[in-house]
Amino acid sequence: MKKKALSLLLASAMVVSLTACGGGNSSSESSNTTDSNASTSTTDASTSTDANASTDANASSGDAAAETSDIEKPEEITIMVDGTVFTEENGRDQFIAKLEELTGIKINVIQPDHDAYYDVVGQQIAGGDWPDVLILASTQMAGYGSEGVLWDMASAWENSDLKKRQEAYNGDGVVSSMYIDGKLYGMPATHGNGCVTYVKQAWLDEAGITTLPTNYDEYYDMLLKLKEAKGVDYVVAAAGFLGAEAPFVNYLPEFYQDAWPSFYQKDDGTWADGFEEQSMKDAMQRLADAVKDGLLDPETNTYGTADVRNKFYDDSLGVFTYWAGTWASNLKNNLENNGLDSELVALSPIAEAVPPLASGPAYIDRVSPAWCITTQCENPEGVFKYFIEAMQDGADTQFLWTYGVEGTHWSTAAETLYAGTEQEVTYADGEFHMLDNLETPGSQYTKAHIDPMLALTELADDPRETTVKPEALAAQQLFNENSVGAFVVPATDELNQYNGDLMTEKSSLVTKVATGQMTVDQAYEEYTSQGYADMSKQVVDSLNALQ
Amino acid sequence: MSGKKQAKPSANKTWAKMYKYRGFYLMFLPVFVFAVIFFYAPMLGVRYAFTNYNGIRKPDIIWFENFQRMFSMKNFWSAFVNTIQISIVKLLLTTFAAVVIAILLNEIGNLLFKKVVQTIIYLPHFMSWVVTASVFSLILSPSSSGLVNSFLLNIGVIKSSNEMIYFLGDSRWWRPAYYIINIWKETGWQTVIFMATLAGINTDLYEAASIDGAGRWGKMWYITFPQLKNTILTVIILNLAKVMNLFESAFVLQNDATLDVSNVLETYIYYQTFNSGAIPNYGYTTAVGLFKSLVGCVLVLVCNHWSKKVREGRGIV
Known part of the structure; x- marks a missing residue:
């Protein structure tokens, strides 16, 4: 009896507690409970997480956007941003305060750690408590858009003042590349940017190379000569043989050339898996040959970008494909800090490097991360007009998003930075300059969220000529003149279900071939026999069915 | 009837014993609550194993399809x-x-x-x-x-x-x-x-x-x-x-x-x-x-x- 009573007591307690927890859980699925960090739209937001409801919201909001004169400014919004917006340590509070002053909107910020951003976004969305606005990369944008999480801003964009200001706005092509199945789920603030291949001039001199390579044979010959002249283990490395997300191949463009390891739309409009094409097999063989010849570091398999940068800085590598623009200056500065010759040559894309959609040699301009509005946002038209569109107003708000806050991130006051050090620099009164980094003293800020070299809208009184270093501008211009835009793959159930396994397997096979653990033929035999070719076919069929 | 008569003093004895050692039970309470909240309540999540659930749409019950897929995956x-x-x-x-x-x-x-x-x-x-x-x-x-x-x-x-x-x-x-x-x-x-x-x-x-x-x-x-x-x-x-x-x-x-x-x-x-x-x-x-x-x-x-x-x-x- 004693045992029965105790069992009854424990069981009752368990049931009560589980019921309580269960109740809490279900309510979180159906209601929009908020805390201090969570969604705080001006009025109670629509709380349904039902996809159909979201679709309805898309339709109605799209129509409403046409009537811009009726658009009401939101009083308060919640945004979720990654580390491309100033972090708390870098003066986020001052930035947001200034932004609130300029937009007249109270802004709450959710800013997870940059490296864990998409994990936290997933948790936030799964929790049912969505922010009004969030930054998403193309893959996530396609996925969340197809699930009804994101508001279709196509109509708002078509009727926007930004679209009408053609003389100052050059982002039409960038926005066009973001359309998915006729819907626009996000608005880019900049070009996507991409990577160019940098070669150390000192290495070229030592190898006696005076002419830069224009095709693969010349490029390979250059690597061989550099290796021989410098006596190094390897000449080139990258963060992974195959990138985890689009554009996948941008760190090793000379080896991949026209190969594309994932799904793409061909000229005739049909979809295909580039991994199954001969161009990809040839690319894998080129990677294997370069590793075997001691040119491409096999540890590319495990390197992160910081590892490769450090090897480039300590002169273990002479060739490095990395971001155009500001990074050209960063690479140069770090080489100088290590007492090395810092002159870098940015190569034009070699003749064979013709990625999908390109008509000639080109680097790949990735799809820019975009500002998206969720379907839980109470007033998406208002958020688009007064928050997202204002970001590119060509005036004060864009200036804030580009350079930050006066006195915190930039200044025109007469002053000397880094006094008594080798970096000492003096600015005259009225001379625009970026300030010392709050988080890592000793380095100046270069930009805020919008990179001045990648801006889509012309900024009035833009001081970028004084802030952007010549090498950064040169690298950016080379990239802009020799790049083709990437594209967004629409999400389907099959893509969501199989793409993770497919990319894991593709990456594994590419790495094994590159490091000499299997031949190209063995890799494709495994790919087919393990059922991945079937998965790929299902995804391709689902993409073609969308048409 | 006799059984009930026998059980009553026993139950009373249990409650009396619990009352006597109420201090110990009070000390045990936080551990009990902790265990329920952090060990047992999360177990409710196992129901998602029988659903198609991506965190956005409401979970659709698909019973053992996830397990079928799992066992078919190399x-x-x-x-x-x-x-x-x-x-x-x-x-x-x-x-x-x-x-x-x-x-x-x-x-x-x-x-x-x-x-x-x-x-x-x-x-x-x-x-x-x-x-x-x-x-x-x-x-x-x-x-x-x-x-x-x-x-x-x-x-x-x-x-x-x-x-x-x-x-x-x-x-x-x-x-x-x-x-x-x-x-x-x-x-x-x-x-x-x-x-x-x-x-x-x-x-x-x-x-x-x-x-x-x-x-x-x-x-x-x-x-x-x-x-x-x-x-x-x-x-x-x-x-x-x-x-x-x-x-x-x-x-x-x-x-x-x-x-x-x-x-x-x-x-x-x-x-x-x-x-x-x-x-x-x-x-x-x-x-x-x-x-x-x-x-x-x-x-x-x-x-x-x-x-x-x-x-x-x-x-x-």
Whole structure:
């Protein structure tokens, strides 16, 4: 009896507690409970997480956007941003305060750690408590858009003042590349940017190379000569043989050339898996040959970008494909800090490097991360007009998003930075300059969220000529003149279900071939026999069915 | 009727006893609430294993479709087999190494030297796996800066830098490297329990053996080892119950080239959830997690059964 009573007591307690927890859980699925960090739209937001409801919201909001004169400014919004917006340590509070002053909107910020951003976004969305606005990369944008999480801003964009200001706005092509199945789920603030291949001039001199390579044979010959002249283990490395997300191949463009390891739309409009094409097999063989010849570091398999940068800085590598623009200056500065010759040559894309959609040699301009509005946002038209569109107003708000806050991130006051050090620099009164980094003293800020070299809208009184270093501008211009835009793959159930396994397997096979653990033929035999070719076919069929 | 009459005083007695020890029950209450909230309430999540749920749309009940998909996936079976193989081999190797080192340590006469050696071999246990992985990546690097490859090159095992072995990036070498790293990191700590057993062996036995003419090897074989046998079995059985819980060490050391031999169930779940390049299917990953827990549960029960046999009726649960 004693045992029965105790069992009854424990069981009752368990049931009560589980019921309580269960109740809490279900309510979180159906209601929009908020805390201090969570969604705080001006009025109670629509709380349904039902996809159909979201679709309805898309339709109605799209129509409403046409009537811009009726658009009401939101009083308060919640945004979720990654580390491309100033972090708390870098003066986020001052930035947001200034932004609130300029937009007249109270802004709450959710800013997870940059490296864990998409994990936290997933948790936030799964929790049912969505922010009004969030930054998403193309893959996530396609996925969340197809699930009804994101508001279709196509109509708002078509009727926007930004679209009408053609003389100052050059982002039409960038926005066009973001359309998915006729819907626009996000608005880019900049070009996507991409990577160019940098070669150390000192290495070229030592190898006696005076002419830069224009095709693969010349490029390979250059690597061989550099290796021989410098006596190094390897000449080139990258963060992974195959990138985890689009554009996948941008760190090793000379080896991949026209190969594309994932799904793409061909000229005739049909979809295909580039991994199954001969161009990809040839690319894998080129990677294997370069590793075997001691040119491409096999540890590319495990390197992160910081590892490769450090090897480039300590002169273990002479060739490095990395971001155009500001990074050209960063690479140069770090080489100088290590007492090395810092002159870098940015190569034009070699003749064979013709990625999908390109008509000639080109680097790949990735799809820019975009500002998206969720379907839980109470007033998406208002958020688009007064928050997202204002970001590119060509005036004060864009200036804030580009350079930050006066006195915190930039200044025109007469002053000397880094006094008594080798970096000492003096600015005259009225001379625009970026300030010392709050988080890592000793380095100046270069930009805020919008990179001045990648801006889509012309900024009035833009001081970028004084802030952007010549090498950064040169690298950016080379990239802009020799790049083709990437594209967004629409999400389907099959893509969501199989793409993770497919990319894991593709990456594994590419790495094994590159490091000499299997031949190209063995890799494709495994790919087919393990059922991945079937998965790929299902995804391709689902993409073609969308048409 | 009579039964009820008998039960009533008994129930009253229970309540009286609980009232008498109410202080203890009050102290137990936070633990109880903690257990319910953090151990039992999350178990409600297992219902997602029977649904199609991506965290956005309402979960659709699909019953056993996730399990069907799971059993049809080659990567799942590969991860399952890897988990079992890696865990068991690792357990046997580290236990064996710990026993050998404990016996050797026990033979050291100089107490100061013994303590210093013990401290040195315990230290790696306190290093995080991330740091351990970074250190061994450098040591095993297939370049002239890699300690092991440089050594092999210098002694002529490797003829040129192009033949350097990529220990952590080659499926053929990954597991041996992984086991050695595990032995380096965990063996020292595991010797603690064996050292305690060795300290408890009656010294009279060694004295008697010496009188009977037994040498050092004879004493070790006929006294030390039999005395350790029960402890060894207990350690193995206790750890067998945990073989499905393998994540951190495999996660930080694995890479694209070695996934076929290094991907274990927990890393498989991680990749499916956070690295799929699309919106995760929480239903599927919950199903894999549930399967892993069920296998773990069976192992615990089996080990409990064995434990009772070895430890004279004392189980592990």
